[in-house]
Amino acid sequence: MNLTLKVWRQEGPDAAGRFETYQANDVKDEMSFLEMLDNVNEALIEDGREPITFDSDCREGICGTCGLMINGQAHGPQKGTATCQLHMRKFTDGETIVIEPWRAAAFPVQKDLMVDRSALDAIIEAGGYISADTGAPRDANEILVPKPAADTAMDAAACIGCGACVAACPNGAGQLFTSAKLAHLNLLPQGQAERWKRTEDMVETMELFFGSCTNYGECQEACPKEIPIDFIALMNRDYLKSKIKNRKLIGQG
Amino acid sequence: MSTITLDSKVPSGPIEERWDNHRFTMKLVNPANKRKFTVLVVGTGLAGASAAATLAELGYQVKCFTFHDSPRRAHSIAAQGGINAAKNYKNDGDSIYRLFYDTVKGGDFRARESNVYRLAQVSVNIIDQCVAQGVPFAREYGGLLDNRSFGGAQVSRTFYARGQTGQQLLLGAYQALMQQVSLGRVELHTKTELLDVVTKDGVCVGIVTRDLVSGEVRSWSGHATLLATGGYGNAFYLSTNAMNCNVTAAWRAHKKGAAFANPCYTQIHPTCIPASDEFQSKLTLMSESLRNDGRIWVPKKHDDNRAPDQIPEDERDYYLERRYPSFGNLAPRDIASRAAKVVVDEGRGVGPLKNGVYLDFSDAIGRLGQNVVFERYGNLFDMYERITDEDPMKVPMRIYPASHYTMGGLWVDYNLMTNIPGLYALGEANFSDHGANRLGASALMQGLADGYFVVPYTIGDYLAGLLGQAPVSTDDPAFAQAEQGIRDEVKRWISVGGTKSPEHYHRELGKLVWEYCGMARERNGLEKALTEIPALREEFEKNVRVLGDPDGVNQSLEKVGRVADFFELGELMCRDALMREESCGGHFRVEHQTEEGEAQRDDENFSFVGAWEYTGKGNVPNLHREPLVFEFVKPTVRSYK
């Protein structure tokens, strides 16, 4: 198939960006979206034009490096699918595709389609861990974890940190990402000791960088791992509980 | 003149006591003195993140580097299947000794016994550590940890977190690392790529990096430097590795004098999705755990074009079950891969390009029901369907072997130090524990063993000797010279002004390496490769086109240096494969096979680690041999029949 691409080009963080139009010809169904862009880049290089900068690494939907707005949708049209897993069979001959970077105040553009997502790391740094210095912890099987708790924690822990939830949100909020990590750790027995402090620290750090949540629910739609917004409710509840009863100070539930 | 001596520093005595005794005899750095030492950790995969976090917890000043935009994106994130540990929770006869035995045998008797035993010993601590961090391993209904079995083992010792074990282990290590960052004990530098290792008087004193956002080239000095920079499977271009995995850190250390061991030991994973066209940028692994319940077969007839469900049972060849009745579909990777190559080469391959074999779940679905099968493998099935548009619950999967893991790497002693004092290598970047073939679920184990439980002890022994010495200043001419070298290199690439992209040359190089140094190697082919690779490299150096600005984000510039290093490495892989006149593990020399087509080892002449010393680009490197001694597991023919 032959496609027309309108791609956002921007020299650097402070440069003004613009759309440029390229032809992608002879695109095969079984190509991935990023392989299609690789081909466009090869052609640009042959022409002596600078290739389009975009991020990707694992190309199997697990590292969270890739991420494009495709026709206004974060990671494109296929549900539960990261950009790198999207295949061209989802598009039709003659189509025009608009490709933009993540657009969010917390994610400044570095170049073309590449953005800086270090704000997500800052949230983890604020408390997204269980303190357990390497040493001699108890035998693993001494900590019983009920299967439902382990399963739900795993559902939440499946977040790949791509930032699509933020990009899809009209407010650029970081709730889905933050709540996924909180649910992972707060649901496990090992995570109880730091539960309240973790919740307050992560939520408050999130608020420094990201917009506020007004329940649009776009985040859940865009998420390649289909992280449900229920986790946001859990986070809000834990945060309120902690604040109201000042649990952070007494360190208990 | 050779400058390399390979002293493995392997302790003696009963194997069970070696690591304990070694820890006892090593020098210690007292807690108050630890903060006087700066350690540079390059790489934030399982090995690097676990090492950086642990060293910081101990009190060392850590500076940590990754070319990724976040430590969490290291390629360890992609590991699916699981991690081994000799917990014997299943009471099925597992033990530290059995894991040790399986790993030595699985590696086809080409690994050091002492290293492997230590790995098996600390495997147990790894699981405890990860659970304490909150890694959500799969559980049974009673709340205990669940296990599964993996290729090359007859016990269930593999711990897993759905099909995302690597992700969860890496997030555990990443979170521990970020905690240390928040405490100010680790200085983290993302989007920062190591481009040179700096030595002074033969000792490693630091590194030179390029900032991938600003383009700035600068030096960092430390008392010790740890390379945890992953494997070199992308030498084949198409592999299951991430697009940005590369050998540059290890290769540049090699150019500064670090020996590179067993480069020809590469692992071809049997269960990957076959390539579908020439634009393919990478191959996707389907976890080996699928072989627990899937049955592998091809039609008995050549060029059979019928749909799989139209081929009756008695016209199918379940070739692994036929050839290896006791291990069947769980035969080790090298064996399963070669067996697939044999049937595809015979013209019995399946799929549109006839380049795959079936992995069929219909028996398992009949036995266990749709739900159980989907619960076990659902996310892998989804992944498969996204790529191929076929549902494995209905149509058998198509799989074919692909480059996946590299057992070779920087030579290290028992302390994980390379032959350059002060320079360590961890995880897939070193050559240490897997011999000529790695068992499934053992790389995650090794990466975390190295980072959490080995290097934090062994590094003290080296640092203790440096007490009272400041790190060499980055104003030292050694650093200035290395920095200038990198600036010149950057300028050179930008000014070549050729016609073809770095990607193009990587793809072409990969074809040569796969053709001549892939699943089967032959003298003639390897000799050809040793002229064709350098010829292609010369063309590349004259004709590559790198556009754009060196001072800022420039992905072509990042790529071109990596491709240049792959060229030199590819040549070394072929040279090593040519030198090793035997077949062992992942290294299969067509000339050395039994009548039944099995690998034929030559213990008399090749029971050694082949460590190469760099002698300049295009020059023949020097080979150094570290003899391998087997005191506990007597080398036998590795039989999985």
Ligand SMILES: Cc1cc2nc3c(=O)[nH]c(=O)nc-3n(C[C@H](O)[C@H](O)[C@H](O)COP(=O)(O)OP(=O)(O)OC[C@H]3O[C@@H](n4cnc5c(N)ncnc54)[C@H](O)[C@@H]3O)c2cc1C
């Ligand atoms: C698809 C797949 C599935 C797998 N499944 C399993 C499994 O189920 N079980 C198992 O045991 N093993 C598995 N493996 C193997 C295992 O995942 C890897 O061997 C292991 O994770 C490697 O970890 P590492 O820490 O050594 O390197 P990596 O995780 O590759 O990390 C390398 C790090 O080094 C950094 N780096 C590299 N070069 C530079 C440089 N020049 N400058 C700065 N930073 C640099 C990178 O940014 C990255 O942070 C799998 C591998 C693949 C590819």
Ligand code: SF4
């Ligand atoms: S919650 Fe979903 S969309 Fe948001 S970062 Fe995680 S995986 Fe990406």
Ligand code: FES
């Ligand atoms: S490139 Fe890793 S998730 Fe897309």
